[in-house]
Amino acid sequence: MWDRFLRACRREPVDVTPIWFMRQAGRYMAEYRALRAKHTLLELCKNPELATQVTLQPVNAHKVDAAILFADILLPLEPMGAPFEFAKGEGPVIHHPVRDRAAVERLRVIDPEEGLGYVLDAIKMIRKELDGKTPLIGFAGAPFTLASYLIEGGKSSNYALTKRMMYNEPATWNLLMSKFSEVVRRYLHAQIKAGANAVQLFDSWVGSLSPTDYEEYILPHVSSILKDLEQTGVPVIHFGTDTATLLELQKRAGGTVIGVDWRTPLDQAITRLGTDVAVQGNLDPLLLGAPRELLGRRVDDILQRAAGAAGHIFNLGHGILPDTDPDAVKFVVDRVHSYQKRA
Numbered sequence: 001m002w003d004r005f006l007r008a009c010r011r012e013p014v015d016v017t018p019i020w021f022m023r024q025a026g027r028y029m030a031e032y033r034a035l036r037a038k039h040t041l042l043e044l045c046k047n048p049e050l051a052t053q054v055t056l057q058p059v060n061a062h063k064v065d066a067a068i069l070f071a072d073i074l075l076p077l078e079p080m081g082a083p084f085e086f087a088k089g090e091g092p093v094i095h096h097p098v099r100d101r102a103a104v105e106r107l108r109v110i111d112p113e114e115g116l117g118y119v120l121d122a123i124k125m126i127r128k129e130l131d132g133k134t135p136l137i138g139f140a141g142a143p144f145t146l147a148s149y150l151i152e153g154g155k156s157s158n159y160a161l162t163k164r165m166m167y168n169e170p171a172t173w174n175l176l177m178s179k180f181s182e183v184v185r186r187y188l189h190a191q192i193k194a195g196a197n198a199v200q201l202f203d204s205w206v207g208s209l210s211p212t213d214y215e216e217y218i219l220p221h222v223s224s225i226l227k228d229l230e231q232t233g234v235p236v237i238h239f240g241t242d243t244a245t246l247l248e249l250q251k252r253a254g255g256t257v258i259g260v261d262w263r264t265p266l267d268q269a270i271t272r273l274g275t276d277v278a279v280q281g282n283l284d285p286l287l288l289g290a291p292r293e294l295l296g297r298r299v300d301d302i303l304q305r306a307a308g309a310a311g312h313i314f315n316l317g318h319g320i321l322p323d324t325d326p327d328a329v330k331f332v333v334d335r336v337h338s339y340q341k342r343a
Protein backbone atom coordinates (compact mmCIF):
# COMPACT_ATOMS: atom_id res chain seq x y z
CA MET A 1 0.00 0.00 0.00
CA TRP A 2 1.87 3.11 -1.24
CA ASP A 3 0.00 5.51 1.05
CA ARG A 4 -0.02 3.44 4.26
CA PHE A 5 2.12 6.11 5.95
CA LEU A 6 -0.09 9.00 4.79
CA ARG A 7 -3.25 7.13 5.77
CA ALA A 8 -1.95 6.56 9.31
CA CYS A 9 -1.05 10.28 9.55
CA ARG A 10 -4.66 11.07 8.63
CA ARG A 11 -6.00 8.45 11.08
CA GLU A 12 -7.48 6.35 8.28
CA PRO A 13 -7.49 2.51 8.36
CA VAL A 14 -4.26 0.77 7.23
CA ASP A 15 -3.39 -2.84 6.32
CA VAL A 16 -0.33 -2.87 8.60
CA THR A 17 1.40 -0.21 10.74
CA PRO A 18 3.67 1.97 8.57
CA ILE A 19 7.30 2.41 9.58
CA TRP A 20 10.20 4.72 8.73
CA PHE A 21 13.26 5.79 10.73
CA MET A 22 14.58 9.21 11.61
CA ARG A 23 18.13 9.43 10.15
CA GLN A 24 17.37 6.38 8.00
CA ALA A 25 20.04 7.59 5.56
CA GLY A 26 23.46 7.96 7.13
CA ARG A 27 26.75 6.58 8.28
CA TYR A 28 25.38 3.22 9.51
CA MET A 29 24.88 2.28 5.82
CA ALA A 30 27.89 1.20 3.73
CA GLU A 31 26.27 2.75 0.62
CA TYR A 32 26.19 6.12 2.40
CA ARG A 33 29.77 5.86 3.69
CA ALA A 34 30.94 5.12 0.14
CA LEU A 35 29.44 8.39 -1.12
CA ARG A 36 30.63 10.33 1.94
CA ALA A 37 34.19 9.19 1.25
CA LYS A 38 34.03 11.29 -1.92
CA HIS A 39 31.87 14.25 -0.80
CA THR A 40 31.32 16.38 2.29
CA LEU A 41 27.93 16.30 3.98
CA LEU A 42 27.11 19.75 2.58
CA GLU A 43 28.05 18.62 -0.94
CA LEU A 44 25.61 15.72 -0.61
CA CYS A 45 22.90 18.12 0.55
CA LYS A 46 23.54 20.73 -2.15
CA ASN A 47 23.72 18.39 -5.14
CA PRO A 48 20.16 17.25 -6.00
CA GLU A 49 21.40 14.11 -7.80
CA LEU A 50 23.49 12.99 -4.81
CA ALA A 51 20.76 13.95 -2.32
CA THR A 52 18.32 11.86 -4.36
CA GLN A 53 20.67 8.90 -4.38
CA VAL A 54 21.14 9.05 -0.58
CA THR A 55 17.41 9.52 0.05
CA LEU A 56 16.67 6.34 -1.90
CA GLN A 57 19.33 4.16 -0.22
CA PRO A 58 17.27 3.16 2.86
CA VAL A 59 14.04 2.96 0.84
CA ASN A 60 15.60 0.36 -1.46
CA ALA A 61 17.55 -1.45 1.26
CA HIS A 62 14.93 -1.68 4.02
CA LYS A 63 11.50 -1.33 2.35
CA VAL A 64 10.41 1.45 4.72
CA ASP A 65 7.01 3.07 4.12
CA ALA A 66 8.29 6.62 3.64
CA ALA A 67 11.36 8.36 2.24
CA ILE A 68 12.78 11.40 4.04
CA LEU A 69 14.49 14.09 2.06
CA PHE A 70 18.27 14.05 2.54
CA ALA A 71 19.12 17.50 3.86
CA ASP A 72 19.87 19.06 7.26
CA ILE A 73 17.87 21.32 9.56
CA LEU A 74 20.73 23.85 9.59
CA LEU A 75 20.75 24.56 5.82
CA PRO A 76 18.59 27.74 6.09
CA LEU A 77 21.18 29.36 8.38
CA GLU A 78 23.60 30.01 5.53
CA PRO A 79 21.28 32.09 3.30
CA MET A 80 19.92 33.84 6.42
CA GLY A 81 23.47 35.13 6.95
CA ALA A 82 24.97 32.61 9.39
CA PRO A 83 27.33 30.25 7.51
CA PHE A 84 28.50 27.06 9.22
CA GLU A 85 30.39 23.85 8.58
CA PHE A 86 30.25 20.28 9.80
CA ALA A 87 33.61 19.82 11.49
CA LYS A 88 34.98 16.30 11.69
CA GLY A 89 34.00 14.68 14.99
CA GLU A 90 32.50 17.90 16.38
CA GLY A 91 29.21 18.29 14.59
CA PRO A 92 28.05 21.68 13.32
CA VAL A 93 30.14 24.80 13.90
CA ILE A 94 28.49 28.20 13.29
CA HIS A 95 31.20 30.63 12.19
CA HIS A 96 29.75 33.71 13.91
CA PRO A 97 27.27 32.77 16.67
CA VAL A 98 24.38 35.23 17.02
CA ARG A 99 24.19 36.57 20.58
CA ASP A 100 22.89 40.13 20.55
CA ARG A 101 20.15 42.33 19.17
CA ALA A 102 22.22 43.74 16.30
CA ALA A 103 23.17 40.27 15.09
CA VAL A 104 19.54 39.11 15.21
CA GLU A 105 18.50 42.22 13.29
CA ARG A 106 21.03 41.40 10.56
CA LEU A 107 19.53 37.94 9.91
CA ARG A 108 17.69 37.81 6.60
CA VAL A 109 14.14 36.48 6.35
CA ILE A 110 14.72 34.69 3.07
CA ASP A 111 12.45 33.18 0.48
CA PRO A 112 13.36 29.49 0.07
CA GLU A 113 13.82 29.96 -3.68
CA GLU A 114 16.79 32.24 -2.92
CA GLY A 115 19.44 30.13 -1.27
CA LEU A 116 17.57 26.83 -0.77
CA GLY A 117 16.53 26.13 -4.35
CA TYR A 118 18.75 23.04 -4.37
CA VAL A 119 16.52 21.44 -1.70
CA LEU A 120 13.41 22.12 -3.77
CA ASP A 121 15.14 20.68 -6.86
CA ALA A 122 16.07 17.57 -4.88
CA ILE A 123 12.43 17.10 -3.81
CA LYS A 124 11.26 17.23 -7.42
CA MET A 125 13.92 14.74 -8.48
CA ILE A 126 13.19 12.35 -5.58
CA ARG A 127 9.45 12.38 -6.29
CA LYS A 128 10.19 11.44 -9.89
CA GLU A 129 12.48 8.57 -8.82
CA LEU A 130 10.02 7.28 -6.21
CA ASP A 131 7.47 7.12 -9.03
CA GLY A 132 4.41 7.13 -6.75
CA LYS A 133 5.55 3.99 -4.93
CA THR A 134 6.66 5.60 -1.65
CA PRO A 135 5.66 8.97 -0.16
CA LEU A 136 8.30 11.62 0.55
CA ILE A 137 8.66 13.50 3.84
CA GLY A 138 10.15 17.00 3.79
CA PHE A 139 11.34 18.69 6.99
CA ALA A 140 12.68 21.73 8.78
CA GLY A 141 14.08 22.53 12.20
CA ALA A 142 11.82 24.36 14.65
CA PRO A 143 12.72 27.85 15.92
CA PHE A 144 14.05 26.84 19.36
CA THR A 145 16.23 24.03 18.02
CA LEU A 146 17.61 26.23 15.23
CA ALA A 147 18.21 29.08 17.69
CA SER A 148 20.12 26.76 20.02
CA TYR A 149 22.72 26.05 17.29
CA LEU A 150 22.83 29.65 16.10
CA ILE A 151 23.35 31.12 19.57
CA GLU A 152 25.57 28.43 21.13
CA GLY A 153 27.62 28.09 17.93
CA GLY A 154 27.20 24.32 17.84
CA LYS A 155 25.87 21.53 20.01
CA SER A 156 25.28 22.26 23.68
CA SER A 157 24.56 20.33 26.85
CA ASN A 158 22.56 22.96 28.73
CA TYR A 159 21.62 25.72 26.23
CA ALA A 160 22.93 28.33 28.68
CA LEU A 161 23.44 31.13 26.14
CA THR A 162 20.14 30.35 24.43
CA LYS A 163 18.20 30.57 27.71
CA ARG A 164 20.17 33.67 28.71
CA MET A 165 18.80 35.50 25.66
CA MET A 166 15.32 34.06 26.19
CA TYR A 167 15.08 35.18 29.82
CA ASN A 168 17.06 38.42 29.70
CA GLU A 169 16.27 39.86 26.28
CA PRO A 170 12.73 38.72 25.51
CA ALA A 171 12.27 41.27 22.73
CA THR A 172 15.43 40.08 20.96
CA TRP A 173 14.36 36.49 21.56
CA ASN A 174 10.92 37.10 20.08
CA LEU A 175 12.44 38.82 17.06
CA LEU A 176 14.70 35.80 16.47
CA MET A 177 11.82 33.34 16.94
CA SER A 178 9.63 35.39 14.57
CA LYS A 179 12.32 35.43 11.89
CA PHE A 180 12.86 31.67 12.15
CA SER A 181 9.10 31.03 12.17
CA GLU A 182 8.59 32.97 8.97
CA VAL A 183 11.56 31.31 7.21
CA VAL A 184 10.44 27.83 8.30
CA ARG A 185 6.80 28.50 7.35
CA ARG A 186 7.83 29.61 3.84
CA TYR A 187 10.38 26.79 3.51
CA LEU A 188 7.87 24.04 4.40
CA HIS A 189 5.24 25.54 2.10
CA ALA A 190 7.82 25.54 -0.71
CA GLN A 191 8.74 21.90 0.04
CA ILE A 192 5.06 20.94 -0.18
CA LYS A 193 4.71 22.85 -3.44
CA ALA A 194 7.79 21.07 -4.80
CA GLY A 195 6.18 17.70 -4.00
CA ALA A 196 6.70 16.70 -0.36
CA ASN A 197 3.77 14.43 0.66
CA ALA A 198 4.20 15.22 4.37
CA VAL A 199 6.53 17.40 6.44
CA GLN A 200 8.15 16.99 9.85
CA LEU A 201 9.09 19.84 12.16
CA PHE A 202 12.14 18.83 14.25
CA ASP A 203 12.11 20.54 17.65
CA SER A 204 14.75 18.10 18.84
CA TRP A 205 16.00 20.04 21.88
CA VAL A 206 12.85 21.79 23.10
CA GLY A 207 12.51 19.21 25.89
CA SER A 208 15.15 21.19 27.79
CA LEU A 209 12.42 23.73 28.65
CA SER A 210 9.78 23.64 31.40
CA PRO A 211 6.13 23.61 30.31
CA THR A 212 5.78 27.18 31.62
CA ASP A 213 8.65 28.44 29.47
CA TYR A 214 7.51 26.40 26.47
CA GLU A 215 4.09 28.00 26.68
CA GLU A 216 5.45 31.53 27.02
CA TYR A 217 8.48 31.58 24.71
CA ILE A 218 7.94 28.81 22.14
CA LEU A 219 4.32 27.82 21.64
CA PRO A 220 3.10 31.02 19.93
CA HIS A 221 5.90 30.79 17.36
CA VAL A 222 5.61 27.06 16.61
CA SER A 223 1.86 27.48 16.46
CA SER A 224 2.18 30.23 13.82
CA ILE A 225 4.00 27.73 11.60
CA LEU A 226 1.86 24.67 12.23
CA LYS A 227 -1.61 26.27 12.15
CA ASP A 228 -0.72 27.81 8.81
CA LEU A 229 0.56 24.51 7.35
CA GLU A 230 -2.52 22.61 8.53
CA GLN A 231 -4.49 24.49 5.87
CA THR A 232 -2.57 22.72 3.10
CA GLY A 233 -4.13 19.37 4.08
CA VAL A 234 -0.65 17.80 3.96
CA PRO A 235 0.20 15.82 7.13
CA VAL A 236 2.54 17.62 9.53
CA ILE A 237 4.57 15.67 12.11
CA HIS A 238 5.49 17.68 15.21
CA PHE A 239 8.56 16.07 16.79
CA GLY A 240 10.69 16.65 19.88
CA THR A 241 12.67 14.63 22.41
CA ASP A 242 12.50 14.67 26.21
CA THR A 243 8.98 16.02 25.83
CA ALA A 244 7.22 13.90 28.48
CA THR A 245 5.91 17.04 30.19
CA LEU A 246 5.23 18.96 26.98
CA LEU A 247 3.05 16.65 24.86
CA GLU A 248 -0.27 18.43 25.51
CA LEU A 249 1.30 21.82 24.78
CA GLN A 250 2.90 20.49 21.60
CA LYS A 251 -0.48 19.22 20.48
CA ARG A 252 -1.96 22.64 21.20
CA ALA A 253 0.78 24.22 19.08
CA GLY A 254 -0.33 22.02 16.18
CA GLY A 255 0.46 19.08 13.92
CA THR A 256 -1.43 16.12 12.48
CA VAL A 257 1.00 13.70 14.14
CA ILE A 258 2.86 14.11 17.45
CA GLY A 259 6.28 12.45 17.77
CA VAL A 260 6.84 10.67 21.09
CA ASP A 261 10.23 9.49 22.39
CA TRP A 262 10.89 6.29 24.37
CA ARG A 263 10.80 8.00 27.77
CA THR A 264 6.98 8.14 27.58
CA PRO A 265 5.10 4.81 27.25
CA LEU A 266 3.13 5.12 24.02
CA ASP A 267 -0.23 4.13 25.54
CA GLN A 268 0.13 6.91 28.15
CA ALA A 269 0.98 9.41 25.42
CA ILE A 270 -2.10 8.33 23.45
CA THR A 271 -4.38 8.70 26.48
CA ARG A 272 -3.04 12.20 27.10
CA LEU A 273 -3.14 13.31 23.47
CA GLY A 274 -6.59 11.91 22.59
CA THR A 275 -7.81 10.41 19.35
CA ASP A 276 -7.94 13.57 17.24
CA VAL A 277 -4.22 13.38 16.50
CA ALA A 278 -1.94 10.52 15.33
CA VAL A 279 1.28 9.48 17.10
CA GLN A 280 4.76 8.53 15.85
CA GLY A 281 7.36 6.53 17.75
CA ASN A 282 8.87 5.39 19.97
CA LEU A 283 11.64 2.78 20.13
CA ASP A 284 14.90 3.69 21.90
CA PRO A 285 17.50 3.84 19.05
CA LEU A 286 19.95 1.87 21.21
CA LEU A 287 17.56 -1.11 21.28
CA LEU A 288 18.64 -1.68 17.66
CA GLY A 289 21.88 -2.94 19.22
CA ALA A 290 20.14 -5.30 21.68
CA PRO A 291 19.77 -9.06 21.12
CA ARG A 292 17.09 -9.77 18.50
CA GLU A 293 14.85 -11.51 21.03
CA LEU A 294 14.71 -8.41 23.24
CA LEU A 295 14.44 -6.05 20.27
CA GLY A 296 11.50 -8.07 18.93
CA ARG A 297 9.70 -7.99 22.28
CA ARG A 298 10.16 -4.21 22.59
CA VAL A 299 8.83 -3.67 19.05
CA ASP A 300 5.76 -5.79 19.83
CA ASP A 301 5.27 -3.94 23.11
CA ILE A 302 5.08 -0.62 21.27
CA LEU A 303 2.61 -2.05 18.76
CA GLN A 304 0.42 -3.36 21.61
CA ARG A 305 0.51 -0.02 23.38
CA ALA A 306 -0.45 1.68 20.11
CA ALA A 307 -3.65 -0.39 19.82
CA GLY A 308 -5.76 2.54 21.07
CA ALA A 309 -4.24 5.09 18.73
CA ALA A 310 -6.36 6.64 16.00
CA GLY A 311 -3.23 6.56 13.84
CA HIS A 312 0.26 5.21 14.60
CA ILE A 313 3.46 5.48 12.59
CA PHE A 314 6.24 3.28 13.94
CA ASN A 315 9.61 5.04 14.32
CA LEU A 316 12.44 5.42 16.77
CA GLY A 317 12.17 8.03 19.51
CA HIS A 318 15.16 9.78 17.89
CA GLY A 319 17.57 9.17 15.00
CA ILE A 320 19.49 5.99 14.08
CA LEU A 321 23.01 6.08 15.53
CA PRO A 322 26.09 5.60 13.29
CA ASP A 323 27.18 2.20 14.65
CA THR A 324 23.79 0.55 14.10
CA ASP A 325 23.67 -2.79 12.26
CA PRO A 326 21.56 -2.33 9.09
CA ASP A 327 20.21 -5.87 9.57
CA ALA A 328 18.62 -4.76 12.85
CA VAL A 329 16.80 -2.03 10.91
CA LYS A 330 15.53 -4.58 8.39
CA PHE A 331 14.50 -6.88 11.27
CA VAL A 332 12.35 -4.13 12.81
CA VAL A 333 10.68 -3.29 9.48
CA ASP A 334 9.74 -6.95 9.03
CA ARG A 335 8.65 -7.30 12.66
CA VAL A 336 6.28 -4.32 12.36
CA HIS A 337 4.90 -5.36 8.98
CA SER A 338 4.25 -8.94 10.16
CA TYR A 339 2.68 -8.00 13.52
CA GLN A 340 -0.98 -8.41 12.53
CA LYS A 341 -0.22 -11.81 10.97
CA ARG A 342 1.67 -12.97 14.07
CA ALA A 343 -0.85 -11.58 16.60
Ligand code: CP3
Binds near residue numbers: 070202
Ligand atom coordinates in the same frame (compact mmCIF):
# COMPACT_ATOMS: atom_id res chain seq x y z
O1 CP3 B 1 16.76 11.44 8.57
C1 CP3 B 1 17.31 11.42 7.47
O2 CP3 B 1 17.75 10.36 6.95
C2 CP3 B 1 17.39 12.70 6.66
C3 CP3 B 1 18.56 13.49 6.82
C4 CP3 B 1 18.79 14.36 8.06
C5 CP3 B 1 20.09 14.81 8.40
N1 CP3 B 1 19.97 15.68 9.43
C6 CP3 B 1 21.34 14.45 7.72
C7 CP3 B 1 22.58 14.44 8.53
C8 CP3 B 1 17.90 14.92 8.97
C9 CP3 B 1 16.39 14.73 9.08
C10 CP3 B 1 18.66 15.75 9.82
C11 CP3 B 1 18.06 16.58 10.89
C12 CP3 B 1 18.93 17.20 11.90
N2 CP3 B 1 20.17 17.75 11.74
C13 CP3 B 1 18.55 17.41 13.23
C14 CP3 B 1 17.22 17.06 13.83
C15 CP3 B 1 17.10 15.61 14.05
C16 CP3 B 1 17.75 15.14 15.29
O3 CP3 B 1 18.66 14.31 15.18
O4 CP3 B 1 17.35 15.60 16.34
C17 CP3 B 1 19.62 18.05 13.89
C18 CP3 B 1 19.67 18.43 15.34
C19 CP3 B 1 20.63 18.26 12.92
C20 CP3 B 1 21.92 18.96 13.12
C21 CP3 B 1 23.04 18.06 12.87
N3 CP3 B 1 23.40 17.55 11.64
C22 CP3 B 1 23.98 17.57 13.81
C23 CP3 B 1 23.95 17.87 15.29
C24 CP3 B 1 24.90 16.78 13.11
C25 CP3 B 1 26.15 16.15 13.63
C26 CP3 B 1 25.88 14.96 14.45
C27 CP3 B 1 26.47 13.73 13.84
O5 CP3 B 1 25.77 12.73 13.79
O6 CP3 B 1 27.65 13.80 13.43
C28 CP3 B 1 24.49 16.74 11.77
C29 CP3 B 1 25.14 15.99 10.69
C30 CP3 B 1 24.26 15.12 9.85
N4 CP3 B 1 23.09 15.48 9.26
C31 CP3 B 1 24.55 13.80 9.48
C32 CP3 B 1 23.49 13.37 8.65
C33 CP3 B 1 23.32 12.03 7.96
C34 CP3 B 1 25.80 13.06 9.91
C35 CP3 B 1 26.43 12.28 8.83
C36 CP3 B 1 27.71 12.72 8.21
O7 CP3 B 1 28.54 13.44 8.78
O8 CP3 B 1 27.89 12.21 7.09
